[in-house]
């Protein structure tokens with residue numbers, strides 16, 4: 052059996068005392084691609100922030116690579132792509148600089164970039180199809196290309212686990228395909244993925260398991276729900292996860 056990469060046991064999270072997640076348990080093993088699905092505001096981002104220790108648990112526990120999260124120090128084993136940078140973040144950095152920043156945790160800020168760093172940055176840019184944009188300011192890229200830049204930054208750190216918050220939301224078809232290709236390469240190298248998604252699109256065949264969050268709890272953990280009803284056309288791949296005990300219709304996401 053593959054090693055456990057993420058284990059969440061009976062976790063509860065709240066903001067300012069308001070509960071958002073309650074009694075959530077989740078296991079991700081090496082080589083899996085687990086998609087977290089659910090309606091807006093159901094707590095998907097909160098769940099992955101809790102896995103990363105970016106929000107504290109009010110109950111339960113998180114284990115990363117077999118270590119209790121509060122004692123875990125090997126953060127370079129994890130690449131994180133947060134939800135989209137707001138438009139006009141004002142960052143004048145070039146694509147190459149942003150991707151190179153993904154090497155910092157590996158090389159230490161004070162050591163100059165070496166050949167391995169440069170090669171990792173070049174490989175990550177090729178993986179997302181942006182090698183020809185290396186010198187361009189990030190602000191001049193489309194939203195989808197900016198998202199690919201953030202994915203390349205995470206890949207450049209050569210992580211074992213990628214955690215992605217809606218990597219394809221509002222991203223054009225070309226960027227979605229580029230992302231699916233990059234993910235395939237990452238998986239072929241033995242990587243593990245936890246991602247939040249609304250539309251699976253070209254990612255669908257890569258997903259090994261879906262976890263559906265509803266009203267702060269996990270109501271489904273298993274096969275990827277099929278697109279339903281009039282959304283079933285091939286070009287419309289919204290996911291409509293249902294839970295047995297819930298009436299249909301509550302689930303549109």
Ligand SMILES: Nc1ncnc2c1ncn2[C@@H]1O[C@H](COP(=O)(O)OP(=O)(O)OP(=O)(O)O)[C@@H](O)[C@H]1O
Nearest residue numbers: 066067071089090091092093094095096097098247
């Ligand atoms: N930093 C915060 N402070 C206070 N409340 C928050 C914070 N972040 C999220 N929330 C609230 O927690 C709930 C869950 O939010 P979360 O972002 O986890 O949902 P989500 O499922 O990822 O939603 P979406 O699909 O819209 O991204 C929402 O009601 C949200 O308003």
